[in-house]
Amino acid sequence: MTSLGKKYIMAVSGLILVGFVIGHMAGNLQMFLHPDWINAYAYKLQNLPYGLLWIVRLVLLAAVVAHIVTAMLLVIENRRARPQGYSVDKPIQATFASRTMRYSGVILLAFIVFHILHFTTQHVHPEFRDLYRPLEGVGTIHGAYDLLEATGKNHVHDVYSMVAIGFSAQYWYISLFYVIAMGLLFLHLSHGISSMFQSVGLRNHTWRIRLDRAALVIAIALFVGFASIPVAGLLGILPYQDMVQGVHHMHPPTTP
Amino acid sequence: MSEKSLNLNLRVWRQKNADAPGKFVTYKLDNISPDSSFLEMLDLLNEQLIDSGEEPVAFDHDCREGICGSCSLTINGIPHGKGRMMTTCQLHMRSFENGETITIEPFRAQPFPVIRDLVVNREPFDKIMQAGGFIDQRIGSAQDANALPISKETADKAMDAAACIGCGACVAACPNASAMLFTGAKMSQLNLLPQGQPERYKRAINMVDAMDANGFGNCTNIGECEAACPKGISLDFIAMMNRDYAVAKVKRFFSGAA
Missing domain, CATH: 1.10.1060.10 (Alpha-helical ferredoxin)
Structure with missing residues (x-):
């Protein structure tokens, strides 16, 4: 594959992943609303029609794999192109973020794997699988309450409590890891979001500064939005903190 | 020429040919005018080396007015040295401090193998x-230049x-x-x-x-x-x-x- 072909793959897969994290953050911010919001949202995503959930997951997986495999090829080729480095080696103007993409990327990969084991498959805390809560009819925007109320079975997985417990003070090191990972996501995207436009040739000197600034704004917004949840969980200051179910007095779901 | 002359330590990459291993050699060079260009400074170094019976340092240069693209050199880690928008031949010694150690390396890249010292292919x-x-254009009887806006x-x-x-x-x-x-x-x-x-x-x-x-x-x-x-x-x-x-x-x- 040509050098530019690899750049296009990095840009397009990166664009898919940036789109995902923006949507993911918007969804996550429902943690600051009544538990019904995120629980109904999670129920809706888990029960999307036409296997959409798996289609989205496969697209994301393909984007992650393409991004990583291409990045590895690029790193190998780039090392080969500069076998002997400089004795005095200091950047003229390149940002820290742009020079450390490969390192922020590798740590983010480790974070993604942990995050999936933590909250998606719940292998880190298998007891999270037993957290259920009836929907109370708040946050009906997702339509899950109306749907379930009609069947009389409105217990859903209590994602709200799972996240609140997962980030609570007893697991402070997990919250810390999340915040650090989101700091790396900030670094990665502060370069990546503008860089993808350059790679596909949709940038010039006028748009470079605009895209650089837009990338910075998006990266900061993503950091603040994502990191606010583990921080709020760690400090126990979620607005509906008193509605968090303790894992030790969980009730088995009446209708699993 | 009223400014004080410079005494420099030059840490220069020496390499006999593409296959030989290279290494840095440090030379002392005194009484350099701050008005001399970087390449003139290297000329003086080479005169000093020739006088003492050593091999002069090989480096690329041609027009010495910043238009030919011959001169190269990575000076203290920066190609053509620290000045913005200038070639090595346009870099002057007034950019350096008295007593400074200047590291001079060839351009480093796999496609640019070192031919000798600081000269790369x-x-x-x-x-x-x-x-x-x-x-691809046929020459001769060119059309009027203004016909092509x-x-x-x-x-x-x-x-x-x-x-x-x-x-x-x-x-x-x-x-x-x-x-x-x-x-x-x-x-x-x-x-x-x-x-x-x-x-x-x-x-x-x-x-x-x-x-x-x-x-x-x-x-x-x-x-x-x-x-x-x-x-x-x-x-x-x-x-x-x-x-x-x-x-x-x-x-x-x-x-x-x-």
């Missing part, structure tokens, strides 16, 4: 040019690209030894103009293929090339190359060619 740039850095903006942009002197500082400054600034500039100077249109997309593919075949690295959009370029060639020309290459590939796909 930049022939891969010629290979990229031979792949598409030209237009070109906007001022476009002409300026093409001239900005054409300012590239092919020195290789972009490759030397890039942590990936990528030649995309050079290739982008040499491609865009023709692709921007009407005269370059007939072979525009063939040129894009052939020059990128030649760049890859010569073992240059891949651009990571960090902008060190633009910062090191003595002619201030813009990253915009890399973006133009990226776009032309993508369009060329799509055209080729839909035309049924390989």
